[in-house]
Amino acid sequence: MREQMNRSCRRLALLAILLLLPVLAYPRILMTPYLQAVTKTSVYVLAECDSKEAVRVEYGTTGDYGHSTTAGSIAQTGASPSTYVHKVLLSGLKPNTLYCYRAEQGGSTSAGASFRTAVEPGTSFRFAWLADVRGGTGIHDMIAARISDANPAVSLYGGDLCSSSSYRSFKDEFFRPRELELASHVPFFNATGNHERWSTNTKAFTQAPVSSSGKQEYYSFDYGDVHALVVNNEITSTMGSPQYRFAERDLKESTNKWNIVISHKPAYCEGGHGNDVEMEAMSENLFEKYHVDIVLSGHSHFFQHSLVNKIHHFVIGTAGAPIYTPENGPNVLKYAADYCYAIGDVTPTTLHLVVYNDHGKVLDTLDLEKK
The missing domain is CATH 3.60.21.10 (Metallo-dependent phosphatases)
Incomplete structure (x- = not known):
């Protein structure tokens, strides 16, 4: 009886591991994305992730976004195991305009945030x-x-x-x-x-x-x-x-x-x-x-x-x-x-x-x- 119970426990443990594997292997955004190199018509969204799988950034002038891109580059950090900073370029933007954005990788999605593009000369x-x-x-x-x-x-x-x-x-x-x-x-x-x-x-x-x-x-x-x-x-x-x-x-x-x-x-x-x-x-x-x-x-x-x-x-x-x-x-x-x-x-x-x-x-x- 005890051996049968042990076998059942081992099967349940194995099943739990198998169910968790897809979750553990799923690409993840590891940190809140942040902003760099803003200009009048562009900005970079930087997202640290645990894989090189493409990061898609949705963006637009409303919370419905309406645009998305994966354009940019990837830089590997010095972490072990490795992590990767995806530098996604949003271009073709309008000056001094408020944009909403969020980043997605696999099933991982960041909270929505916003930024304003750089102003034109003559604007405070x-x-x-x-x-x-x-x-x-x-x-x-x-x-x-x-x-x-x-x-x-x-x-x-x-x-x-x-x-x-x-x-x-x-x-x-x-x-x-x-x-x-x-x-x-x-x-x-x-x-x-x-x-x-x-x-x-x-x-x-x-x-x-x-x-x-x-x-x-x-x-x-x-x-x-x-x-x-x-x-x-x-x-x-x-x-x-x-x-x-x-x-x-x-x-x-x-x-x-x-x-x-x-x-x-x-x-x-x-x-x-x-x-x-x-x-x-x-x-x-x-x-x-x-x-x-x-x-x-x-x-x-x-x-x-x-x-x-x-x-x-x-x-x-x-x-x-x-x-x-x-x-x-x-x-x-x-x-x-x-x-x-x-x-x-x-x-x-x-x-x-x-x-x-x-x-x-x-x-x-x-x-x-x-x-």
Whole structure:
């Protein structure tokens, strides 16, 4: 009798395994899809999955969607077992238009979300800035929530999104629920930091827009009246290097009202890690020559605002990383040892930037005007 019962239990266990196998083998979306490289007419939806099976993104101006595509590319992460980031390109969109979207792979479907395409020149918009998240997950959660409440159209990130280039560091420290809620609605552009580095996982989890650099690691983009140059401090930018030559050509050709440079390491910084010599040389030789208005950086974990030869250099350098002690200096206008982020409002004639700490206290305000 006991042996018959054992045989019955084994048959039931085998049947349960056989019933579960199709579910376990089914392709799955592993993380909330998020947005990258937005332009007036396109955006990338990035979806991490456990297989290379095509991801289809449905999209449209209503919750009924009406369009779908699988166009794009796939990048393998450093995870074990392997995971794959599907970078699906939505193109042929209308400027400054709200779109709904969701991603599907096999029987797995993401929750619906929405985004707005980039605005035309002459149209006002809001942007956000954060940098140096690393292991400060509670602070990151708070700042991501405050940025979300500010309702920006686009975000600029200054690198060190996590403590290392490892897959688990990205997943545990950066891709947290509040960040994913933000990034699923607000596309972000990232300037690579020295902690995530230009690594396998950084390449997998980010997507740059097409630019004249022809590269993903450093690039530029236009958003409304802003032209933004994104510098990668993990790749040489010494005079004559490919990145330096690209930066010079790019800034020389810019016709936008406002020119902004974003980088992880600052050209000018009192205290912390100090000046980055390659950024300082680019500022003296290129940024000043081609009338850059603002340089946004992180790396040193505090807030600092310096004015050097008519360029406003900001270190807004901790959305979670341990706070350093800033120092005063001849070019320093304001500084604070505090967690921080920024919100910017751009119009055809004004640029208004407010730096906040993690509790919403104003640390600094900048107002620029151009006719």
